[in-house]
Amino acid sequence: MTTVITKEQWQGIAxxxxxxxxxxxxxxxxxxxxxxxxxxxxECELAYCVYINGEMPRAWAADSDGFLPIYRKVLRRVVTKPYAKGIAKIKKDRGGRAFLKAKENAWIHETRESWRPWFVSVKSLVCQFSKIKGLELVTPLSEVMEVKDAC
Incomplete structure (x- = not known):
């Protein structure tokens, strides 16, 4: 039986x-x-870590071995541009903009997508998890709702 987690329960979870x-x-x-x-x-950084079946996910790229479909739902999506610094330097050079517009150099504008098993803030975690359909709270409500505004 799947029940929807209410707004008050999400506040208690947070x-x-x-x-x-x-x-x-x-x-x-x-x-x-x-x-x-x-x-x-x-050493000096805290985050909200997600463990699936007792293990932290190791395959973070969608095209890697061991990447499960559930990772797209519960992990944080990160998009990076690996050549961004190079693009900034090329733009400054004479003829750099033309170089960047050329079709054969389209690879320099590619982005890479990865999935991280941690969230920096509880707000981002709750925002993503509240959108997941079929998510069930296993922790007893009494444990989640007993903590009053700790922060």
Whole structure:
């Protein structure tokens, strides 16, 4: 039985995640268990990490081996332009704009898409997760709704 997570419940989920390090909320989607933690990803950097079936996803590029369709729903999409600095330098050179417009140099404008298993803010996590159809909250409501505005 799938129930829709209400706005008040999403606020409770956000407060639970913000309330302390290593507090977690568990969801279920398409038979996969999804856990979200506030954890360290670098020496001085915290993020909301997503674990699917107890493991942090390792395949972040859509064309890599082991990339599951559920990753597109629950991981954060990041688009980068690897040649952006080179484009800025070429534009300054004489004839640079013409070089960049040439068809044979279209590769320089390519973008790369990857999927990261962490979110920088709880607001971005809640915004993305609230749009997922079929997402079930596994963590008991009493645990999620008991934490009052921690931040």
């Amino acid at each position: 407060n639970t995640l913000k309330s302390g390090l290593y507090r977690w909320v568990e969801f279920r989607l398409d038979g996969h268990g999804i856990r979200v933690y506030l954890a360290r990803i670098a």
